[in-house]
Amino acid sequence: MDRATHVIDPDGEVIIVLQNANAPFAAISEEKPAAEDPAPEWPAEVAVQPAEWPAEAAAEEPEWPVEVAVEPAEWPVGVEADEPAPEWPSTAAEHAPAGPATEEAIDRLTEGPADEPVGGVAEESAAERPAEPRVAEQLEENCVRIQVSAKHLILASSVFKKILKGGWKESVTYLQEGSVEITADSWDTEALLIMLRILHCQSYSIPRKLSLEMLAKVAVLADYYDCREAVDLLASTWINALDEAIPTRYSRDLMLWLWVAWYFRLPAEFKKATATAMSWSHDWIDTLGLPIPDKIIRSIEDRRNGKITDLILQIQNIRDQLQSDNKGCGFECSSIMYGALTKQMHQNTLLSRGPIAPFPRLRYGLLVQSVQSLKSPAWCEPGRRYSGFSQRHTCSYSTFKLLFGDLNDTIEGLDPDGLMHL
Numbered sequence: 139m140d141r142a143t144h145v146i147d148p149d150g151e152v153i154i155v156l157q158n159a160n161a162p163f164a165a166i167s168e169e170k171p172a173a174e175d176p177a178p179e180w181p182a183e184v185a186v187q188p189a190e191w192p193a194e195a196a197a198e199e200p201e202w203p204v205e206v207a208v209e210p211a212e213w214p215v216g217v218e219a220d221e222p223a224p225e226w227p228s229t230a231a232e233h234a235p236a237g238p239a240t241e242e243a244i245d246r247l248t249e250g251p252a253d254e255p256v257g258g259v260a261e262e263s264a265a266e267r268p269a270e271p272r273v274a275e276q277l278e279e280n281c282v283r284i285q286v287s288a289k290h291l292i293l294a295s296s297v298f299k300k301i302l303k304g305g306w307k308e309s310v311t312y313l314q315e316g317s318v319e320i321t322a323d324s325w326d327t328e329a330l331l332i333m334l335r336i337l338h339c340q341s342y343s344i345p346r347k348l349s350l351e352m353l354a355k356v357a358v359l360a361d362y363y364d365c366r367e368a369v370d371l372l373a374s375t376w377i378n379a380l381d382e383a384i385p386t387r388y389s390r391d392l393m394l395w396l397w398v399a400w401y402f403r404l405p406a407e408f409k410k411a412t413a414t415a416m417s418w419s420h421d422w423i424d425t426l427g428l429p430i431p432d433k434i435i436r437s438i439e440d441r442r443n444g445k446i447t448d449l450i451l452q453i454q455n456i457r458d459q460l461q462s463d464n465k466g467c468g469f470e471c472s473s474i475m476y477g478a479l480t481k482q483m484h485q486n487t488l489l490s491r492g493p494i495a496p497f498p499r500l501r502y503g504l505l506v507q508s509v510q511s512l513k514s515p516a517w518c519e520p521g522r523r524y525s526g527f528s529q530r531h532t533c534s535y536s537t538f539k540l541l542f543g544d545l546n547d548t549i550e551g552l553d554p555d556g557l558m559h560l
């Protein structure tokens with residue numbers, strides 16, 4: 139084997155060859171000038187002030203790119219990519235460490251090669267090969283090579299176990315030669331080292347504080363290699379040390395949080411993140427290529443669409459009742475309120491918008507704020523001269539706040555336990 143660039147176990151029989159290291163992670167594919175693409179987070183409080191209806195107001199906000207990124211570009215080579223997404227919360231039995239029988243098998247594997255390599259195949263080590271330039275050499279310069287222990291990998295990860303014991307070419311090589319190279323692709327080097335050190339019980343060398351970005355990367359790796367139990371031990375430490383709060387607007391960081399909260403089973407954080415995604419996304423949910431189960435994304439979009447539908451129907455229903463005199467204390471009252479509502483709906487294209495999902499370019503939170511800011515007309519009783527606020531007509535229908543009641547601009551988030559049964 140060629141020399142390792144990182145040694146986690148100097149006696150390790152396995153070299154993980156990481157190609158295309160540090161590929162873009164959870165990237166957004168649509169290119170936008172950086173200066174014009176801030177995450178629509180806290181400042182959006184100002185930007186979404188409901189002076190206007192959603193269509194106009196939304197257009198002024200930083201847009202969430204239409205095209206979504208699906209990174210990392212490739213799953214690691216040599217591993218099946220159809221591993222099922224972990225359920226919430228998975229039972230310990232599902233990922234139980236290997237039992238005694240497995241340990242025996244591992245011991246057999248790690249005692250050393252059953253047979254010494256025979257003939258020229260094994261003799262032809264890298265060091266003895268001709269020094270002629272190879273096409274692959276240049277590419278390999280960018281490779282990260284990590285020396286690790288087969289036994290630790292097999293014990294902690296069902297995916298590594300399949301690679302090393304599942305009859306694949308890597309396992310055959312390992313059995314025949316006592317060492318093997320495993321190829322991986324596109325992972326972040328630091329995240330991979332963190333995960334591998336955890337699998338090797340080297341907690342002393344693992345940082346106690348990670349960025350949200352790095353934590354999401356580690357979670358993706360742990361999900362892919364199916365070693366949640368090992369990584370879980372440090373999850374609460376990392377999460378408590380995070381600097382990044384859960385965003386209050388739909389953004390890339392929000393999706394990273396949603397992923398982290400799902401993977402590490404954080405019900406409160408998951409509920410908050412999904413609530414924000416439902417309330418402040420204005421189109422489909424961009425998973426950024428993170429392995430968030432489809433049922434979560436569907437649930438978010440379905441609830442968002444349902445709440446928007448309900449609110450649009452409520453607006454239309456109130457307008458219909460004003461038109462038919464079912465609301466309003468009299469002809470003037472219903473006519474004035476009907477006219478004011480119709481005018482503002484027309485100005486902001488809501489008259490032509492049917493309650494039919496999907497609702498592109500429409501944020502539920504902004505729609506609510508817009509309804510709450512509908513301008514109510516002021517008028518005096520027939521036959522009385524309007525001379526100020528004290529003479530203004532008042533009844534239970536005379537303001538839009540009274541007609542629509544209390545509206546919450548945040549949709550209740552998802553209960554992760556409930557998603558288990560979907």
Ligand SMILES: [Zn+2]
Pocket residue numbers: 466467468471472531532533534535536
């Ligand atoms: Zn009235």
